[in-house]
Amino acid sequence: MSQVVKMDSRREGPAVTRPVYQIERMSKSFGAFRALQGVNLTLNKGEFGAVIGSSGCGKSTLLKIMAGLMPPSSGRVVLAGKPVLGPRRDIGMMFQQATLLPWKTTLENVLLPIEIRDGKGAARAAAGRARDLLELVGIGRAEKVYPGELSGGMAQRASICRMLISEPEVLLLDEPFSALDELTRDFMNMELQRICLERHATAFLVTHSIPEAVILADRIYIMQANPGHVAEIVDIDLPRPRNLDMINTPKFGEIVHYIREKLGQEAFGT
Amino acid sequence: MTDQGYTAAKAEHPAYEGDTIWTEQEPLIDRIPRWLAMTGLMVLILGIWFGLTATGLVSPIILPGPGETWDDIVFVGRNMVTGGYVLEAMWTTSRTVLYAFAQATTLGFSLGVLVGETKFGERAVMPYLVAIDTMPKVAFAPLFIAWLGFGISSKVALATFIATFPIVVSTAAGLYAASENERMLFKSIGATRMQTLLRLKLPTGLPYFFTGLKIAAVGVMAGAITGEFLGGGEGVGALIRVSASQLNTPRVFSLIIYLSFLGLALFLMVVWLERTLVFWRKSDKPSGMG
Ligand SMILES: Nc1ncnc2c1ncn2[C@@H]1O[C@H](COP(=O)(O)OP(=O)(O)OP(=O)(O)O)[C@@H](O)[C@H]1O
Ligand SMILES: [Mg+2]
Numbered sequence: 001m002s003q004v005v006k007m008d009s010r011r012e013g014p015a016v017t018r019p020v021y022q023i024e025r026m027s028k029s030f031g032a033f034r035a036l037q038g039v040n041l042t043l044n045k046g047e048f049g050a051v052i053g054s055s056g057c058g059k060s061t062l063l064k065i066m067a068g069l070m071p072p073s074s075g076r077v078v079l080a081g082k083p084v085l086g087p088r089r090d091i092g093m094m095f096q097q098a099t100l101l102p103w104k105t106t107l108e109n110v111l112l113p114i115e116i117r118d119g120k121g122a123a124r125a126a127a128g129r130a131r132d133l134l135e136l137v138g139i140g141r142a143e144k145v146y147p148g149e150l151s152g153g154m155a156q157r158a159s160i161c162r163m164l165i166s167e168p169e170v171l172l173l174d175e176p177f178s179a180l181d182e183l184t185r186d187f188m189n190m191e192l193q194r195i196c197l198e199r200h201a202t203a204f205l206v207t208h209s210i211p212e213a214v215i216l217a218d219r220i221y222i223m224q225a226n227p228g229h230v231a232e233i234v235d236i237d238l239p240r241p242r243n244l245d246m247i248n249t250p251k252f253g254e255i256v257h258y259i260r261e262k263l264g265q266e267a268f269g270t
Numbered sequence: 271m272t273d274q275g276y277t278a279a280k281a282e283h284p285a286y287e288g289d290t291i292w293t294e295q296e297p298l299i300d301r302i303p304r305w306l307a308m309t310g311l312m313v314l315i316l317g318i319w320f321g322l323t324a325t326g327l328v329s330p331i332i333l334p335g336p337g338e339t340w341d342d343i344v345f346v347g348r349n350m351v352t353g354g355y356v357l358e359a360m361w362t363t364s365r366t367v368l369y370a371f372a373q374a375t376t377l378g379f380s381l382g383v384l385v386g387e388t389k390f391g392e393r394a395v396m397p398y399l400v401a402i403d404t405m406p407k408v409a410f411a412p413l414f415i416a417w418l419g420f421g422i423s424s425k426v427a428l429a430t431f432i433a434t435f436p437i438v439v440s441t442a443a444g445l446y447a448a449s450e451n452e453r454m455l456f457k458s459i460g461a462t463r464m465q466t467l468l469r470l471k472l473p474t475g476l477p478y479f480f481t482g483l484k485i486a487a488v489g490v491m492a493g494a495i496t497g498e499f500l501g502g503g504e505g506v507g508a509l510i511r512v513s514a515s516q517l518n519t520p521r522v523f524s525l526i527i528y529l530s531f532l533g534l535a536l537f538l539m540v541v542w543l544e545r546t547l548v549f550w551r552k553s554d555k556p557s558g559m560g
Contacts, residue, residue: 069457086460093458099451102550103473113459116469146550166459 020045020202021066021170026075027227028061035061037227039075043170043202048193050205050217051230052259058228059206063174066204067093080169089117092168096175098155100147100162107143110134110161117166126165133161137191153184157191164195171196171203178208186244189216193242210259214252215242222262232262334520342520343527350528356509363505364532366422366494370429371536374486378434379479382441386475387467396442403435408496415501424501429493433486440482444475477551480544487540491533 021043028036035058043049051059064070065077068084068091077084079091100109108115108123110130115123134140137157139150147155156177163171173192177185193216196203207213213220217236224231236255238246246252302310316336322328323335330338350357384391385399411428418424448471456466498507506529513521 064454067458069454087458089460091458093455095451095454097451099449099455101452101470101473116456116459116461116465148550 018045019043020080021204022076022078023066024076024078026065026072026077028058028065028070029073034227036065036072037229039229041221041230043204045202046200048196048203048205048216048218049221050207050213050219051221051223052207052210052213052263053223053228054225054263055208057223057225059223060174061228062223063093063172063204063206066170067091067172069093089166090169092163092166092171094159094163094171094173094176096178098147098152098159100150100155100158102147105144105146106134106139106150106158107131109147109158110165112162113166130161130165133164134158136195137161152180153188156180156188160192160195164199167199169202171201173203173205175206175208185212190242190244192216193240197241210256210263211247211252214238214255214259215244215247220259222259234259234262331517331519334523339520339523343524346521346524346528356506356525356528359504359506359509360528360532362422362503363494363498363507363529366425366429366497366505367490367532367536369422369426370433370494371487371490373426373430374433374437374490375483377430378437378482378486379441381434381438382479382482383445383467385438386442386445387471392442399435399438403439407432407435407493411497411500414497420502422503422505425494425497425503425505425507428497429490432493433489436485436489437479437482440478440485441475444478445471446475447471447478448474476548477544480540480548483540483544484537487536488533491529491536495529 019042021041023039023041026036026039026041027034039062041049051062053059061070065072066079066084068086068088071085079088084091100106101112104112107127107130110133111123111126114126131140131143134143134157137160139154139157142150142154142158147158150158156179160176176192177188180188189212192203195201205213205216214236215238220234220236221230222232222234223229234255238252238255319333319336323330323333334342346356349355350360381391381395381399385396386392408428410431411424414424414427414431418427445467452470452474453466456470461469494505495507495510498505499511502508506525510522510525513519513525
């Protein structure tokens with residue numbers, strides 16, 4: 001198994017390996033309850049990170065702090081050289097539910113971040129870009145449709161576009177496709193990979209699915225609870241671009257098995 | 271199903287046919303078309319009514335017959351068409367109801383936003399509103415008459431007073447209706463509090479607001495008529511009271527029927543506005559009637 005865990009080696013890929021996200025000794029308490037304790041994490045430019053861990057170990061909390069949606073209790077959270085002190089334009093966030101506004105068309109929903117930040121005029125000016133994004137994820141024809149008429153997969157695609165419209169440097173994804181059926185989910189994951197590769201985006205994904213983490217990520221952070229912390233980092237050196245056939249390779253199986261054991265150990269306290 | 275299973279099932283139940291399509295039979299009474307059911311019920315009620323009065327079981331002073339009532343409805347209708355005193359009374363009551371409805375909407379919406387959006391409103395204002403809301407508000411009528419006189423304003427005040435509360439409560443509830451995810455989304459795209467209120471919470475709360483408006487539309491009618499009963503003046507309420515004191519029961523009935531048209535018109539206006547503004551709920555079952 002030693003070939004799987006390569007804590008020291010950086011993967012090849014984008015030539016730049018400068019860190020964009022740095023979290024040091026970060027802790028978060030809700031009253032007396034310590035949700036996160038001493039989290040250290042570095043994300044490099046263009047890297048795809050995934051975090052996996054049991055329910056309630058603080059994954060969503062970590063992501064919300066990274067997105068500037070809630071302040072940490074202590075520690076440092078730095079993105080692109082500047083501390084994260086609130087929501088930022090260079091951070092794109094995607095939630096478990098698509099959360100599209102039902103009174104706006106797909107296109108208007110995609111343009112919402114621009115409309116909120118820069119006003120209606122800027123949103124109108126960005127409409128072309130939004131259409132290109134919808135085209136990119138294959139729902140260009142749904143631009144004038146209201147969310148009530150979209151399928152779950154289409155809605156999540158629209159919310160990917162909404163995340164991408166402000167061209168964020170970092171994509172934070174909290175179980176984005178867990179509400180979708182397995183086939184759609186596999187497909188969406190491959191779309192996500194394609195988008196990230198195309199835009200050299202840095203991504204950080206929260207997931208419950210080990211295969212999903214392995215097929216997408218360059219590094220997997222295994223979290224443990226009580227208090228939440230990163231217990232282990234696993235580098236995945238499968239070649240890019242990944243495809244779904246890799247799931248059936250022995251190597252993939254080995255990695256999944258390894259991570260499952262790690263998570264199992266944590267769950268049973270050994 | 272395998273062939274074997276099919277054969278076995280068939281052997282056990284001779285009538286068994288694998289491909290038989292069966293449909294659910296609704297009971298006969300549920301299959302009557304709506305218009306027929308409504309007409310049927312109407313005929314039934316009119317029949318009982320006619321029976322009670324024609325046989326002399328009930329005195330015509332207490333309950334006039336359907337024919338008598340119909341004659342009076344026609345009479346009052348003529349009076350209105352020719353611009354008689356009933357039309358004047360209708361106009362007075364309509365104005366009262368519309369003023370009160372507009373005031374209650376404005377006041378109720380403002381208070382609702384105060385209660386739903388600010389901690390001060392929620393903690394300091396809401397308890398008082400709840401306390402007042404539990405009181406029988408009609409009991410305030412003499413006060414309004416003492417303060418504002420026997421003209422239209424005392425009736426407007428009472429009707430406004432009654433209709434404001436449901437709007438406050440429903441507006442506030444609507445502001446709480448946006449989900450945690452939606453709030454988080456707005457936060458993550460850097461929305462200000464005002465933007466979150468205007469672009470997320472208010473549109474999300476719109477259906478709730480309209481539920482309040484529908485309750486208020488009913489309340490405003492009740493308030494206006496009660497005010498006219500107690501405070502005199504020129505409205506339909508005063509006419510009803512006078513007719514009742516003259517034992518002119520058919521007139522009371524026909525005035526009530528014309529009043530109900532007024533109430534229905536107001537209610538349908540609200541329903542129409544809701545359908546127009548809350549267009550994304552079109553496919554949903556409409557709440558209330560209409
Ligand atoms: N706002 C809050 N106030 C108090 N406690 C909270 C709050 N948010 C989260 N917690 C607690 O912090 C812990 C971590 O929550 P979090 O949502 O980050 O878990 P998670 O790893 O995302 O779980 P899941 O996999 O089920 O989504 C939980 O025990 C939760 O009860
Ligand atoms: Mg979570």
